[in-house]
Amino acid sequence: MNEQLLAGLLQRLPVMKLFKCTSCGQPVYFENIFCEQCGSALGFEPGLLQIVALTGERDPHFVKNKKSKKPYRYCSNYQYRVCNWLLQDMNESIFCKACELNHTIPNLDNPEHLEKWKKIEDAKHRLIYSLVRMGLPVISKTRDERDGLAFDFVSDENQPKNEIIRTGHNSGLITINIAEADDIAREMARKSMQEVYRTLLGHFRHEIAHYYWDRLIAGSSNIETFRNLFGDERADYTEALKTHYVTGAPAGWNDHFISAYASTHPWEDWAETWAHYMHIIDTLETAYSFGMRIDMPGSGKTTRMNTDPYKEKEFDIIFNWWLPLTFAMNSLNRSMGLQDIYPFVISPAVTQKLKFIHNVIAHAQPVKMWSRMGREKM
Numbered sequence: 542m543n544e545q546l547l548a549g550l551l552q553r554l555p556v557m558k559l560f561k562c563t564s565c566g567q568p569v570y571f572e573n574i575f576c577e578q579c580g581s582a583l584g585f586e587p588g589l590l591q592i593v594a595l596t597g598e599r600d601p602h603f604v605k606n607k608k609s610k611k612p613y614r615y616c617s618n619y620q621y622r623v624c625n626w627l628l629q630d631m632n633e634s635i636f637c638k639a640c641e642l643n644h645t646i647p648n649l650d651n652p653e654h655l656e657k658w659k660k661i662e663d664a665k666h667r668l669i670y671s672l673v674r675m676g677l678p679v680i681s682k683t684r685d686e687r688d689g690l691a692f693d694f695v696s697d698e699n700q701p702k703n704e705i706i707r708t709g710h711n712s713g714l715i716t717i718n719i720a721e722a723d724d725i726a727r728e729m730a731r732k733s734m735q736e737v738y739r740t741l742l743g744h745f746r747h748e749i750a751h752y753y754w755d756r757l758i759a760g761s762s763n764i765e766t767f768r769n770l771f772g773d774e775r776a777d778y779t780e781a782l783k784t785h786y787v788t789g790a791p792a793g794w795n796d797h798f799i800s801a802y803a804s805t806h807p808w809e810d811w812a813e814t815w816a817h818y819m820h821i822i823d824t825l826e827t828a829y830s831f832g833m834r835i836d837m838p839g840s841g842k843t844t845r846m847n848t849d850p851y852k853e854k855e856f857d858i859i860f861n862w863w864l865p866l867t868f869a870m871n872s873l874n875r876s877m878g879l880q881d882i883y884p885f886v887i888s889p890a891v892t893q894k895l896k897f898i899h900n901v902i903a904h905a906q907p908v909k910m911w912s913r914m915g916r917e918k919m
Contacts, residue, residue, distance in 0.1 A: 559827070560573075560592040561592070562581060572666075579594075587639075590673065590674065617635040617636055621649070621658070622659065624639065638673075639662075642669075642690055642691055643694070645693040645694060651698075658719065661694055661722050664740075664742040664744075664745050665745055668819075677753065677905060687713075690713050690749075692714075693717070696719045697718065697720065708744055712755075715748045717741075746819045748812070749815075750815030750816055751811075754808065757905055766897060768807070771807040771810045772810065774806070774808055776807070778806050781805050785802070795888065800885075810894070811898075821863050821895070825866065829846040829847070829849055829850060835865040835869050844865040844866070850862070860895070867885075870882050
């Protein structure tokens with residue numbers, strides 16, 4: 542198959558719930574700014590976690606929820622068509638909950654940067670939606686410099702020769718090289734690094750995992766269980782990276798890790814596994830929203846996604862939904878002559894790591910984690 546096409550398909554997967562226009566009921570995508578059925582302007586209301594139809598001109602200062610007549614404003618980044626999130630009109634901020642996290646945006650004097658920024662924001666907004674649904678705190682560094690979160694979206698332009706911006710995390714600041722928004726460049730990187738999966742959304746989920754390791758694991762009662770499952774994170778990280786890039790993953794790595802890169806160091810194992818957990822939960826939410834059920838041929842078993850996975854307390858139930866769904870997704874892709882959309886095998890060791898992450902998130906207590914911020918900033 543055309544691997545660039547596969548990369549594009551993966552990038553556009555609708556990995557979240559089914560949204561509807563509140564004016565006419567037409568299904569709409571998370572990123573839509575208008576309904577193609579009734580023409581209503583649309584915006585995402587983060588307090589309600591839903592798309593709402595709006596009245597008035599499509600001006601950031603003159604929109605109302607059609608049903609409640611509640612006044613809203615679009616986020617300031619709506620002017621660039623990179624955000625459709627709403628703020629209540631009384632809110633003093635000009636940016637929504639997702640966009641206020643931006644520390645650096647691309648240089649928009651370059652027209653290509655705007656197109657890449659749009660793709661980056663689509664992925665980032667989906668990330669923030671998931672974090673909110675998980676009940677995790679999302680705090681901007683403008684509110685809390687030490688423990689908050691921020692994003693730098695930058696390019697290799699004006700960098701010294703042979704130097705590139707690397708996607709990564711450092712003390713709550715996540716850097717994304719906007720070249721990752723180029724499907725061809727990202728696919729070339731995926732092949733050169735021998736990865737089976739590489740998307741913008743995957744990058745965000747991986748890097749945010751490092752951030753929440755600091756918040757949920759470091760210095761907490763979870764640290765010993767973490768070390769038992771993932772290894773001792775006190776091992777030299779720089780040396781571990783050097784070893785990985787020289788020798789590659791150890792033989793039999795797939796018995797213990799979700800990806801070859803996860804074998805590099807316990808921090809990377811955590812990040813890769815966390816990202817995979819987010820893949821699972823968000824994709825299952827989509828299946829749940831569509832009322833999907835899977836009848837496995839020859840088994841006599843029917844799997845019904847009849848519970849919102851974000852609300853399911855038992856990971857074993859979630860995992861029992863996941864395996865039939867991925868088999869069905871791969872089978873559909875093969876019917877179209879495409880490669881498997883889910884090219885992973887989850888070993889028992891990885892299952893235990895996923896279960897640990899599920900339980901850590903389920904028992905996270907945001908107010909205690911950021912107690913010095915005060916409830917008004919949660």
